[in-house]
Amino acid sequence: MPACPRGWPALSGPVALVERSLVVYRHSWHLLLAEIFEPVLYLLSLGVGIGALVGEVPGLRPDQGGYAAFVAPALLATAAMNGAMDETTFNLYAKLRTLRTYDAILSTPLSVRDIAFGEVLWALLRGTAVTVVFAAALAAFGMVTSPWALLVLPGALLVGFAFASLGLAVVTFVRSWHDFQLVQLFMLPMFLFATTFYPLGVYPRPVQIVVECLPLYHAIQLIRLPATGVVDGGVAVAAGYLLILGTLTLALALRRLRTALVR
Amino acid sequence: MAVAPPGRRLARGAAALSDSAVRVPALGAFGYWMRRYRRTWRGSVVISVVNPLLFLAALGVGLGRLVDAHQSAHLSGVAYADFLAPGLLAASAMQNAFVEATYPVHEATRPRGAYPAAAATPLSPGDILTGHLMFIAFRIAVSALAFVLVLLAFGVTGPATGALLLPCVLLVGMAFAAPLCAWAVGVERPSRLNGAYRFVAMPLYLFSGTFFAVGQLPGWLQWAVTLTPLYHGTELVRGVALGTAPAGPAAAHAGYLAALALAGTVLAHRGYARRLHR
Numbered sequence: 001m002p003a004c005p006r007g008w009p010a011l012s013g014p015v016a017l018v019e020r021s022l023v024v025y026r027h028s029w030h031l032l033l034a035e036i037f038e039p040v041l042y043l044l045s046l047g048v049g050i051g052a053l054v055g056e057v058p059g060l061r062p063d064q065g066g067y068a069a070f071v072a073p074a075l076l077a078t079a080a081m082n083g084a085m086d087e088t089t090f091n092l093y094a095k096l097r098t099l100r101t102y103d104a105i106l107s108t109p110l111s112v113r114d115i116a117f118g119e120v121l122w123a124l125l126r127g128t129a130v131t132v133v134f135a136a137a138l139a140a141f142g143m144v145t146s147p148w149a150l151l152v153l154p155g156a157l158l159v160g161f162a163f164a165s166l167g168l169a170v171v172t173f174v175r176s177w178h179d180f181q182l183v184q185l186f187m188l189p190m191f192l193f194a195t196t197f198y199p200l201g202v203y204p205r206p207v208q209i210v211v212e213c214l215p216l217y218h219a220i221q222l223i224r225l226p227a228t229g230v231v232d233g234g235v236a237v238a239a240g241y242l243l244i245l246g247t248l249t250l251a252l253a254l255r256r257l258r259t260a261l262v263r
Numbered sequence: 264m265a266v267a268p269p270g271r272r273l274a275r276g277a278a279a280l281s282d283s284a285v286r287v288p289a290l291g292a293f294g295y296w297m298r299r300y301r302r303t304w305r306g307s308v309v310i311s312v313v314n315p316l317l318f319l320a321a322l323g324v325g326l327g328r329l330v331d332a333h334q335s336a337h338l339s340g341v342a343y344a345d346f347l348a349p350g351l352l353a354a355s356a357m358q359n360a361f362v363e364a365t366y367p368v369h370e371a372t373r374p375r376g377a378y379p380a381a382a383a384t385p386l387s388p389g390d391i392l393t394g395h396l397m398f399i400a401f402r403i404a405v406s407a408l409a410f411v412l413v414l415l416a417f418g419v420t421g422p423a424t425g426a427l428l429l430p431c432v433l434l435v436g437m438a439f440a441a442p443l444c445a446w447a448v449g450v451e452r453p454s455r456l457n458g459a460y461r462f463v464a465m466p467l468y469l470f471s472g473t474f475f476a477v478g479q480l481p482g483w484l485q486w487a488v489t490l491t492p493l494y495h496g497t498e499l500v501r502g503v504a505l506g507t508a509p510a511g512p513a514a515a516h517a518g519y520l521a522a523l524a525l526a527g528t529v530l531a532h533r534g535y536a537r538r539l540h541r
Contacts, residue, residue: 031454038465045469050326052479053343055333181306188314192321202328 013110017118018125032083032126036133039079043138046197047071058201072143073224074196076152077159079134081219084127084160088119088167089183093174102261112258120164120250127160128153146229155226158239159219162246166215169249172256190216218242288386292394295377300398310362311406315355316413322474323347337476341505348419349428349504350473352410353496356432359406360439361464363399365456368447371395378448378539388535396441396528403436404429420504431503431517435496438520441527448534467493472501495519 025032047068054067095101102115110118135152138144170183194216200208211217222238225231300307323344330343338346371377381391411425411432420428443459450456470480471493477485488494499516502508 034461037461041465041469045474049470049475049479050330053330053333053335053337053475054326055329055335057329178306181309185309185313189317189321192317193325197322198326198329202325 013114014118014121016110017105017115018122021122032129033133035079035083035130036137039075039134040137043068043072043075043141050197058199068141069143069145069228070199070224071197072138073152073227074220076131076134076138076156076227077219077223078191078196078216080127080131080156080159080223081163081216083130084123084164085167085187087123087126088164089171089174089180092119092168093171093177093180096171096260106261112261113254115261116168116250116254116257120161120168123164123167124157124160127164128157131156131160144227146227148226148229148231151226151231151235152223155222155239158242158246159222162215162219162242162249165246165250165253168253169256172253172260190214195220215242215245288390289393289397291384292381292386292391293397294394295381296395296398297401300402307362307402307406308409311355311359311402312409314358315351315410319344319348319351319413337479345419345505346501347474348414349501350497352407352414352428352432352504353435353500354468354471354473354493355410356403356407356436357439357464357467357493357496359403360399360436360443361460363402364440364443365447365459366453368395368444369450369453369456372448372538378535382539388539389532391539392444392528392531392535396437396444396531399440399444400433400437403440404433407432407436414504424504424506427503428500431500434517434520434524435493435500438492438496438523438527441524441531443527445527445531445534448531448538467491472497492520492523 051067051071057067057070105115106112131153135144135149135156174180174183194211194214196216200211200217203211218238218241221234222242225235225238327343327347330338372379378391382388386394407429411420411428414420415422415425446459447456470484470488471477471491472488473493477488477494480488495516499508499513499520502513502516
């Protein structure tokens with residue numbers, strides 16, 4: 001193990017951790033691939049099935065595609081979120097508490113910062129892999145109509161960063177496996193209500209304000225607007241929100257991991 | 264604890280019955296699962312009750328506004344929330360069956376699990392299976408009751424229809440639970456259980472007419488869907504809930520589900536005997 005080079009960001013530590021994850025997933029990469037299966041099923045069922053029931057979506061021109069084109073970017077944002085967050089919640093908790101992997105890693109030249117950055121980097125890679133395959137599936141279904149759709153990839157990268165960092169911060173508060181049910185109790189309503197399946201306009205104004213505060217709402221905006229050919233201030237707001245969320249939660253996670261791991 | 268957990272009194276009753284002169288051994292196994300449930304019932308409320316209700320609120324009410332404005336002929340004049348609610352009720356019975364009849368069965372068969380321990384007592388493999396199936400039926404019924412009560416509160420169904428819905432939903436759940444027990448007792452690798460959820464339960468959930476009418480699917484897929492148990496479950500529960508089920512087709516759906524539950528139970532009996540007495 002070469003000593004980490006000086007200066008910020010010292011990448012060799014985080015990269016070593018990513019390398020470890022790649023080795024761990026060497027034989028089970030198909031499990032990651034299976035994660036695409038669920039959003040694609042949702043897309044077929046909701047986009048095609050409910051699409052016929054919904055007809056036109058308010059605020060979406062007919063040439064921008066029907067209901068499927070409305071739901072698809074939201075499912076892509078959700079897939080990027082889940083791909084990144086599964087890694088920094090369930091898997092990270094196992095390594096933190098059950099397997100005590102980090103206790104072993106800290107006896108090497110790697111620091112807590114290397115662990116935090118490395119896990120976020122790995123979660124980001126995983127989220128991106130999910131996104132790329134899902135976006136390819138969308139293109140294959142003929143649902144990519146605008147060149148702006150290329151912005152979906154950097155967008156998904158930012159979504160992955162924000163939720164990987166958020167997951168890392170959340171997991172430092174988790175006391176036992178049972179607490180993940182509380183996490184689910186937040187994640188599921190967010191998935192259902194953050195304009196994934198219908199536009200913000202169906203809610204009364206007070207509910208709209210609550211929804212606009214949800215991180216997944218901004219993740220969906222960041223993906224949906226360019227995917228439907230709209231690039232305006234909304235994209236910038238969403239990107240700013242996710243960048244700030246990711247940075248703040250990463251800083252928080254770093255502080256809390258230091259106290260949790262170094263005693 | 265301020266509120267008595269739903270399982271406590273039943274567990275005590277089951278224990279009393281299995282200790283009494285009547286001696287129903289399966290109640291001993293049932294009592295074991297009920298006593299376990301006293302510690303974990305809160306989490307199961309999230310999975311089995313809150314989850315379908317959130318789907319109902321988000322899709323039935325939110326998406327319903329778009330669907331009802333469009334007035335698609337596929338729904339034949341039914342409001343989307345009324346169409347969706349019975350579908351979610353049937354699907355939640357399937358999901359509860361998957362939650363209760365895969366991992367717990369697999370865990371219980373492991374060397375230090377509940378089944379080998381129970382098999383070392385006078386309980387027969389059949390008793391162990393019956394007791395566990397009784398517990399799964401209890402879980403499905405309690406979740407269905409909670410769901411139906413919400414439907415009553417929102418005026419989706421009347422009390423008479425609600426009472427009729429409960430046995431239908433229980434039948435749907437057991438049509439999945441019994442075959443799943445038969446399968447899960449022989450599974451060696453737990454990743455298979457995840458695979459069953461992802462590649463069997465999820466596709467059924469999304470394509471068996473829960474969210475949209477099966478008639479909207481292309482012909483070949485429609486034909487495949489009509490063979491699946493959740494399709495019959497959804498048709499039965501929706502027909503009863505909306506009062507649109509003619510007796511003949513309803514009986515056919517119920518018969519299909521009952522046959523599946525029965526065949527699953529017979530297979531599970533054989534599987535449990537092979538696994539626990541070897």
